[in-house]
Amino acid sequence: MSTLKDLALVAAAGALAAGCATVADPQPQARYGLGAPLTDRELAGWNIDVAPDGKGLPPGRGTVAEGKAVFDGKCAVCHGAKGQGKPANALVGGALKPPKMVKTVGSYWPYATTLYDYVHRAMPWNKPQSLTPNEVYAVCAYILHLNGIVPETAVMDATTLPKVRMPNRDGFVSPDPRPDTP
Numbered sequence: 001m002s003t004l005k006d007l008a009l010v011a012a013a014g015a016l017a018a019g020c021a022t023v024a025d026p027q028p029q030a031r032y033g034l035g036a037p038l039t040d041r042e043l044a045g046w047n048i049d050v051a052p053d054g055k056g057l058p059p060g061r062g063t064v065a066e067g068k069a070v071f072d073g074k075c076a077v078c079h080g081a082k083g084q085g086k087p088a089n090a091l092v093g094g095a096l097k098p099p100k101m102v103k104t105v106g107s108y109w110p111y112a113t114t115l116y117d118y119v120h121r122a123m124p125w126n127k128p129q130s131l132t133p134n135e136v137y138a139v140c141a142y143i144l145h146l147n148g149i150v151p152e153t154a155v156m157d158a159t160t161l162p163k164v165r166m167p168n169r170d171g172f173v174s175p176d177p178r179p180d181t182p
Contacts, residue, residue: 048129050117054162057116061157062138064145070135071142074124083146088125092146096168106147110172112156112164115140137161 050056062070072081079085083092083105094107105115120136122128131139141156144164154160 048117048120050113050120052111052113052162054113054158057113057158057161058133059158060133060137061155062134062136062141063155064138064141064150064152066134067138067140067142067145070131070139074131074135075139078125083143091143096171104147105143106149106167108168108171110166110169112140112144112149112161112166115143116156116161 048056071079071083075083078088079091084090089104090102091105094102094104096103096107109115116136119139120129120131120133123131123139137156140161141150141154144150144156145152145154147167149166150156150164156164
């Protein structure tokens with residue numbers, strides 16, 4: 001029967017045989033002449049994350065009314081006319097108290113910028129990353145409005161979105177209270 005140490009040795013031998021870097025040799029080995037390093041332009045297409053403080057948000061803007069139009073045309077078929085869900089998850093309402101715990105944008109998400117990040121990356125489900133920044137800001141404004149977080153006159157952009165105070169902002173522990181973590 002193999003021990004964990006035996007399995008680690010087999011894995012290390014396999015990595016060496018495949019030409020992977022080792023502790024003694026930090027440079028990766030040639031890989032059958034396939035592939036090429038990414039250019040900065042190619043990498044930029046993957047660098048789309050948005051931080052809680054808004055870092056990474058692109059230029060653009062969107063209103064609640066514009067968001068309703070985009071939502072009706074591209075989101076409601078999955079999330080319901082008012083974000084109530086069916087067949088996909090609900091975006092509106094929800095509660096974090098028993099007996100009916102339902103995590104939605106309005107009840108669970110701690111940062112409005114996370115909404116932008118997720119909608120941009122993953123929506124609509126059948127054509128992710130197809131919405132323009134203006135459409136994503138507008139959809140965010142509409143969803144935040146449906147949850148009663150922003151008024152009907154709200155305009156979302158890279159300045160206003162990070163300032164939105166989500167109802168569950170303080171529902172997450174920060175900094176990590178464990179003594180072994182910085």
